[in-house]
Each structure stands twice: as C-alpha cells, then as structure tokens.
Amino acid sequence: MLALAILNGCAALDHGILNAQGPVASHERHLLLLVSGILLFVWVPVVILVPLIAWHYRRSNTNDAYRPKWAFSWTLEGFIWIPPIGIVVLLAILLWPATQRDDPYTRRAGQGEPVRVQAIALNWKWVFIYPGEGVATVNQLAVPAGRPIHVSLTSGTVMQSLLLPQLAGQVYAMAGMRTRMNFAVDRPGIFRGENTQFSGEKFAQQKFPVISMTGPAYAAWLARARGTGRPLDQRAWAALSRQNTTGPQTFSAVPPKFFDHVIAATGGASHPHAGHRSAMRKAS
Amino acid sequence: MQTAYSPIWPAVLGRFTWHDLPFVRAWENPNASEIIGAGAASLVIIGFVITVALLTRYRRWGTLVEWVTSLDHKKIGIMYVAIALVMLSRAVVEAVLMRMQQAAAIGDPGFLSSDHFSQLFSTHGSIMVFFMAMPFLTGVINYVMPLQIGARDMAFPWANSVALSLTGGGAILMMVSLVVGRFSTGGWSGYPPYTGLAFSPDVGPDYWIWAVTLGSIGSTLGGINIACTIFKLRAPGMTYMRMPMFCWTSLCTSILMIFAMPPLTVATALLALDRYLGFHFFTNDLGGNMMNYANLFWLFGHPEVYILILPAFGIYSEVVSTFSSKELYGYVSLVLATMAIAVLSFTVWVHHFFTMGQSANINTVFGIATMTIGVPTGVKIYDWIWTMFRGEVRFSVPMLYSLAFMVTFVIGGFTGIILAIPPLDYVFHNTLFLVAHFHNMLIPGLLYGLLAGYTYWFPKAFGVRLNERWGRIAFACWVIGFYLAFMPLYVLGASGMARRTSEIFEPDFRPWLYVAGAGALVILCALASLVVQLVVSIRERDANRVFAGDPWDGRSLEWSTSSPPPEYNFAVIPHVDGRDPFYDGKRDNGHYRRHAHYDAISVPRNSVTSLSIGVAGLGAAFGLVWHMWWLAIIAVLGIVAALILRSFVRDTHRTIPAAEVAETEHRWHDALNAATPIGRDVEFTPRNQGLAETAA
Known part of the structure; x- marks a missing residue:
C-alpha cells in the first residue's frame, strides 16, 4: 500500500522538470540538481546542529559547560560569515552564464530549420499561428521533434504565462506586447502546456497538449491542417475571442501579419513602446 | 444563473442589488458553494450579534469604549x-x-x-x-x-x-x-x-x-x-x-x-x-x-x-x-x-x-x-x-x-x-x-x-x-x-x-x-x-x-515591571548601563527598589477623534465600493472634520497623581516581597509567581 503510494507519487514528478524532454529543460534540470547539491552544504549543518546543540545544552544536562556571559568569538564569526558568502559567490558564478544560456529569448541551435510559432493567449485558450506554414491551431501545439521552435507571445486579454513543464520554462504573454520563448523537443511524444497566471473562471482548464512528431509526421500534419479548408477569419476570431473553453482546433489559413494586428488591436498601436523589448533585443 | 439585476434605489444604495446578498444567491441556487458562502456570511452576522448581546448583557459597552x-x-x-x-x-x-x-x-x-x-x-x-x-x-x-x-x-x-x-x-x-x-x-x-x-x-x-x-x-x-x-x-x-x-x-x-x-x-x-x-x-x-x-x-x-x-x-x-x-x-x-x-x-x-x-x-x-x-x-x-x-x-x-x-x-x-x-x-x-x-x-x-x-x-x-x-x-x-x-x-x-x-x-x-x-x-x-x-x-x-512580572527570568526592561504593567509603564524611568539591564540588575540586587517618593505622571487622554477617523475611513471605503457617493463624501468630510477638531483639543493629557503612582508601586512591591523566588525548573508550575531566583 505504502509502496504503491510512493510509486504513485513519483508518477507526479514525471510531468515536470525532472522528466525533461528538451535541451532547455535538460539544462534547467541539470542546474537544479547541481544547485540542490551545493545547497545541501547550507541545509545539512543547520539540521544537524540545531537539535544537537539544543539537546546537549539542555538545562537538565549537568555535564556540559555553562558560560552565560560568553557571546562572541572571532573564529566563529569567520565560520558564520565566510562559508555563506563563499557559497553565494559560487552560486553567482553558476547563475550568471546559466541565465545567459537559458534566457528564453536566446534562439536554440537544433537539427534543421527553426519553426516559428506565434502564441496568443485568450480566455481560456491558446491560439498558435505558424506564420511560415500559414496554418493555425487552438489548444494544441504540434511541433517537429528536434527542430528549434521560436515562439513569440502576446495576449488578447489579461496577462497570462505559458509554461511547458517538461520542455522549457515560462514567459508572460501580455496584451499589446511581444515576448519570446525558445525551445526544442528531444523526441516524439505528447507533453503538457499550460497557462500558470490566473486568468479567470476557467483558468484551471487552460491546458493543452504539445504534440511532438517526427519530420514526416509533422509534414503530414501540416498537409492535413491546410486541407481542413477552415481559415482563421474574422468570424472564427470573434468566436475564439469569446470567454469560453474549447477543444483542439485547426485552421487552414491565417491572414498575413495576423499576430501583429492582434498586438496593435489590444493596445500595441497606442503603445509608444509596442514590442520594444523585441526591438531592443533583436540581436538574440 | 447570471441574470442582470437592476440596482435598488441607486441614489442611496449605489449599485447594490438583492443578488449581492449571499443569502439571496444561496436561495436561488442552493449548491454547496453558495451555501458555504451564505454560511460564512451568517457567521459574520451571528458573531456580530453575539458580541453586541454579550456587551449589553454584561454592561461592558463602557469598557469597549474605554479600550477603542x-x-x-x-x-x-x-x-x-x-x-x-x-x-x-x-x-x-x-x-x-x-x-x-x-x-x-x-x-x-x-x-x-x-x-x-x-x-x-x-x-x-x-x-x-x-x-x-x-x-x-x-x-x-x-x-x-x-x-x-x-x-x-x-x-x-x-x-x-x-x-x-x-x-x-x-x-x-x-x-x-x-x-x-x-x-x-x-x-x-x-x-x-x-x-x-x-x-x-x-x-x-x-x-x-x-x-x-x-x-x-x-x-x-x-x-x-x-x-x-x-x-x-x-x-x-x-x-x-x-x-x-x-x-x-x-x-x-x-x-x-x-x-x-x-x-x-x-x-x-x-x-x-x-x-x-x-x-x-x-x-x-x-x-x-x-x-x-x-x-x-x-x-x-x-x-x-x-x-x-x-x-x-x-x-x-x-x-x-x-x-x-x-x-x-x-x-x-x-x-x-x-x-x-x-x-x-x-x-x-x-x-x-x-x-x-x-x-x-x-x-x-x-x-x-x-x-x-x-x-x-x-x-x-x-x-x-x-x-x-x-x-x-x-x-x-x-x-x-x-x-x-x-x-x-x-x-x-x-x-x-x-x-x-x-x-x-x-x-x-x-x-x-x-x-x-x-x-x-x-x-x-x-x-x-x-x-x-x-x-x-x-x-x-x-x-x-x-x-x-x-x-x-x-x-x-x-x-x-x-x-x-x-x-x-x-x-x-x-x-x-x-x-x-x-x-x-x-x-x-x-x-x-x-x-x-x-x-x-x-x-x-x-x-x-x-x-x-x-x-x-x-x-x-x-x-x-505572575503579577510580580518576571516569569521567565527575563533580560530586558519589559520584565522589570509588574504584569500587567501600570498604565505609565515605569514609575521612575530606568537608567541603562548594559545590553541585559534587567537580568544583570536583578542579580546585583539593584532593580526592585522601592522609592520613598514618586512623582505625578502625565499620560495621554483617550480620544474619540482617532476612532472616528477609522470609522469614517471604513464608511468612505464602503461608499466607494458600492458607488454610494453621498456616503463617501460625508465620510471623507468626517475625516477632515476629525483632524480639524483634534487640532483644537488642548487638554490632551491626564495626570496620574503622585499618590496614585505610589499606591500602585507599593502594591507591586508588597507582592514582590510576598512572592517566592523560583528556580527555572518550576517555571511552568503555579509556583511561578513572576519572581525569578537570582542566586547563582
């Protein structure tokens, strides 16, 4: 029974970073394990010393020293201040390059052509536009395994946050603005994506599958999508903009610069700095 | 069930509708969620009524006013x-x-x-x-x-x-x-x-x-x-x-x-x-x-x-x-x-x-x-x-x-x-x-x-x-x-x-x-x-x-008063010469000193204006929430009025006469003399009267 419970418990962790399925997430998992290892040097001494010293120097123990006026020692001060400073310096040395390397804005090298995806957060669904391929999906993100995925994000409603627990971290999607995220998937499979920023009534249901496919399967999927004969037109967009939930959908065509129009329509036009972070950081 | 409800008497009640009462919502739509909401609202109301009833029953309104x-x-x-x-x-x-x-x-x-x-x-x-x-x-x-x-x-x-x-x-x-x-x-x-x-x-x-x-x-x-x-x-x-x-x-x-x-x-x-x-x-x-x-x-x-x-x-x-x-x-x-x-x-x-x-x-x-x-x-x-x-x-x-x-x-x-x-x-x-x-x-x-x-x-x-x-x-x-x-x-x-x-x-x-x-x-x-x-x-x-005031063999000055301390805290303002003034002081036998003479002490008088500002602040907030503009305006004016009124109050302090201070202090010192100093082994027992044993 207990074994079963523990086994069940580990099943939960399979949905997260410890079961990383892409290069970004693998970096992050590696960093997590490394940092946790270092932090054991902070945690273990305290967990040992607190009960040990409290118990040894308990009032009823008459076999220990009692020095009520002893309250300072330069040696101990050294032990107290220097190791934590050392650990923080060490972590800082780790943190700096890791933050540069795992910056969600940094494009990933991968096998083959990058796939561009434009994600739009709506209540309570995600729209994914493939500007290169001219198709769009709702509540499913189909990607070819191995190839780098460049995601641009915005929101057609309140602020949301796109998290791919096993593939990458998360980045906010904000109306009138463009943020970016880059990742790749190691192998074909189905992984979870979700909004983690509370966005209203059906927030809990705002989850979608990331479907990673082999190259040929992805090509076949694109062909099928183009063949549905259902474009993302005004009517379809009006339906999506309503506050509701929906199952996965596929659109065969998308008007040009649709994503930019959404940014402009939700405030970007009057924004003096519309998309300025992407402009500022186009080098990446 | 999201029907639009029209406000009742908007000039007075702002945007309030009957549907804003959880009881009405629970009545219309009796599911667990609404019933819990109505239950919580009832708890607030029952708590309020019981408080009012108890205050009235035990004639404690005066005490409440004295406190607030x-x-x-x-x-x-x-x-x-x-x-x-x-x-x-x-x-x-x-x-x-x-x-x-x-x-x-x-x-x-x-x-x-x-x-x-x-x-x-x-x-x-x-x-x-x-x-x-x-x-x-x-x-x-x-x-x-x-x-x-x-x-x-x-x-x-x-x-x-x-x-x-x-x-x-x-x-x-x-x-x-x-x-x-x-x-x-x-x-x-x-x-x-x-x-x-x-x-x-x-x-x-x-x-x-x-x-x-x-x-x-x-x-x-x-x-x-x-x-x-x-x-x-x-x-x-x-x-x-x-x-x-x-x-x-x-x-x-x-x-x-x-x-x-x-x-x-x-x-x-x-x-x-x-x-x-x-x-x-x-x-x-x-x-x-x-x-x-x-x-x-x-x-x-x-x-x-x-x-x-x-x-x-x-x-x-x-x-x-x-x-x-x-x-x-x-x-x-x-x-x-x-x-x-x-x-x-x-x-x-x-x-x-x-x-x-x-x-x-x-x-x-x-x-x-x-x-x-x-x-x-x-x-x-x-x-x-x-x-x-x-x-x-x-x-x-x-x-x-x-x-x-x-x-x-x-x-x-x-x-x-x-x-x-x-x-x-x-x-x-x-x-x-x-x-x-x-x-x-x-x-x-x-x-x-x-x-x-x-x-x-x-x-x-x-x-x-x-x-x-x-x-x-x-x-x-x-x-x-x-x-x-x-x-x-x-x-x-x-x-x-x-x-x-x-x-x-x-x-x-x-x-x-x-x-x-x-x-x-x-x-x-x-x-x-x-x-x-x-x-x-x-x-x-x-x-x-623990009226004597020091149940834990304390170190700092708060323990050097009676428990609870008198309104004026210290009859004589202490002089401090170290980091643990009371701990060291009681060991040098210097701390529990009865003075022959005590001075009168001035303490701040109670004030209604400060309470009024809180009440008016609450009123203004409630008025703003519900768009009851009249309430918000009156309440904000009330805050301003309270501030102005307070600035005219000259008699802000009350003097505790020296005799009263002396009586309070003597009562405490008598209790100190009557109390048995206790060691730390019995501090959790009724023997602890708040006087610590200081012999090493």
Missing part, C-alpha cells in the same frame, strides 16, 4: 493582536476549504465554484498579509518595544490610535465583503489588467483596493511612529548598541514600512483611478501598461516580506537568549545582518517577475542580489545556534517554536535560492513550488515567531501564564500540519501544477493533494488548540498569575 478610544500603547497593541487572531481564524478556515476543494476536485468540479475558489485564495492571501501578519507584528511591537526601551508610550500616541482604527476599518471591510457583494478574484497581488474595469467590473477588486489602502495607510503611520519612538524615547543610557534585538528588528521593520508602504498606496490609488475615473495606467489599451503595476507592487511587496519576518527574527533573538539563560551570541553581527537585510530587501523586487521578458543581464543582477540576502539570514540562524551553545536550554513553548523555525526555515531558504536563479524560476514560477516556498518562509518565519512572542509576552500583558500543555499541543499541530500541508506542494510544483487551480485534471497529483489536505486539517487542529489554550488559561487564571 485609548491611546495607551499597551491597549492598542493588544487590540492589534486581537484583530490578527480573529483574521487568522478566518484565513485558516479559508485555506482548509481550498485544500479540501483541491483534494475533491481531481477530475471533478469539486464542491466550490471556480469563482468562489478564486475569492477564497484572494481573501486568504490579502487577510494573511494585511490583516493577520501586519496587525500581529505591529501589535507585538506596540506592546513590547516601548517597555523594552524604557519609554512610557509611543512617540505619537494619537497617530498610533489612528493607525489602529484604519487597520481595524480595513479588517472590518474584509468581513463586510463576506456579507454584502463579493471579493476580488485577482489574488492578494491584484494584478491588472485582470483587476481592471474591463475584466472585473464587479465590486470585488474595489473591496480589495480600499481594504488594502486602509491597511497600508495605517501601516505607514505605524512605521513612522515606531521609528520615531525608537529614535527619541529611549531611556537614559539605552544607546543603540544596547537596545534589545527585538527593538533593532522593529526599527528596521519600521524603516521598511515607511519606504515600502507608499508604493503600494500609489499602486492601489492608480488602479482605483483606472476603475473609477477612466484613467489608463494599467489597462491594455490607450497606453496603459501593467508592467508598471508589477514594478510598483513588488517595490512594496518584497520589502514587505522583510517587514513581516524581521520582527519575528527579533522575537526569536529574545526567546532563544532568555530560554538559554545566556547572552545573545554575536549581537553586533545580528545588528549588521538585520540592517543588511533591510537595505538589500529594496534591491530584489524584479525576482517576482523574472518571466516578464526583460534581458538576461537584468535577471542576473536581481538573481544575485536575491541570493545575497541569504548570507545575513544564514548568519542570524547561526547566531541563535551559538546562543544556545554553552547555555542552559529550557524547552518552553516559545523555545520549541524557535527550534522548529530554525530547522524548517532553512528548507525555505533552500528553495528560495532555487527560485532566485532565473532559469529555475522560469520552471517554478506561478506553480505550487512557489506557494510552498513562501508558506515555508512565512509560517515558520513569521507565524511561529509571532506565536512564540504571543506565548512569551502573554503573561506580561495579562499577568497570567498561558496553559503549557495546550501550548505544546498547538505547537505540535502547527509543525506537523505545516510539513504535511506544504512539502507535497513542492512536489506538485515541480510536477508543473499551477497555483490558484480550482480543478485538477491530472490523476497522478492525487496522493500529494490528499496529504496536503490532511495537513490543512492538522493546521485547523492547531488553531483550535490555540482557542482551547486561551479558554483553559482564562479559567485557570488564578493559579497561574
């Missing part, structure tokens, strides 16, 4: 803590409801509607931060700090009472939101554009805005008062480097309050302008930008974390030193560490939104700044460990909380460093990992500290020791409940479960949600044990009196 108009820092401190305990009870019950919902809602809608669940996490967070933690710590500082520095009151007793009445007004507004209308669903941080008019046109965010505004103005006033008191009212000889550590942490907290509360007041004011006057600070359109809100909010929000935690650090310093019968180790280190934390706390706010798309360099800088705070915090933990070293540790309830805190807090520090590293924050941000982390900091760091302080200073405030046995049961439940309720959340967060989720679609999360639910129930038992402890202690009060 009092400018005595001790009464104000006690009232702050009373507000905090009431609000704690509500917010714990809300937490339990949320845990039960999540345990029940795995592949199932559960028993709470999504909207109700969202209101619960919003009120839980807002209450715990603004109306539990803030009043609790402000109350303890109010009560203890002036006694510790040898002062007779705070620097600005009237402003102190205004601050209390505004905080109380905010807390009452939170309670009113249970009965009339609904609360915000935007969480304790109230992020726009979600909380803006376009997405939340209802009264909820307005309740949040005005409750928080009342609380934040009260806290700003409180901070100014605490800082000025410490700067100006220390007893002769009480140099900064002789102040008890709790006074140092109070000082740092008050400085943080002064600088950190205004950004919050500004953020909520700008959001109010957006909602009331069609401004566009944080809207999606017309140039609004919610990123400005995020910056303003966390410019307050991060220092706030240290506002909450530093006073608890001060309490731990007092408790560990007292119950180890030993000087505090590394006093200078602790002062430096406290100040370092206070300064650094203003340099890390961006870590609350590493994921907002700023450059890697910015994230790097703020990540490193965040980890840097770990250094002084770690130093503090070791200072407490070395305080126990070569001491004589007594495992009293406050000491148990301190030990549990040290061990548990380090786990929170561990996960805090993980969250401070931007690439790892990208993964854990907004998940239950984050929720587990900040509860891991605030429950052991803040709540255990305040409960330790409550247990430690209760005999000072009321002259009665709290029941030891129930204190230990409560302690055990708090600790076990904490681990059960929050360790699973780390796992769930690492599995990618988002916070604020009312419904769960992943069956693999089930075992962890069950464990967390069980933990919440244990925490509910902890709360119940505290209530039982209070009741039992009141019943057994005659056996556990």
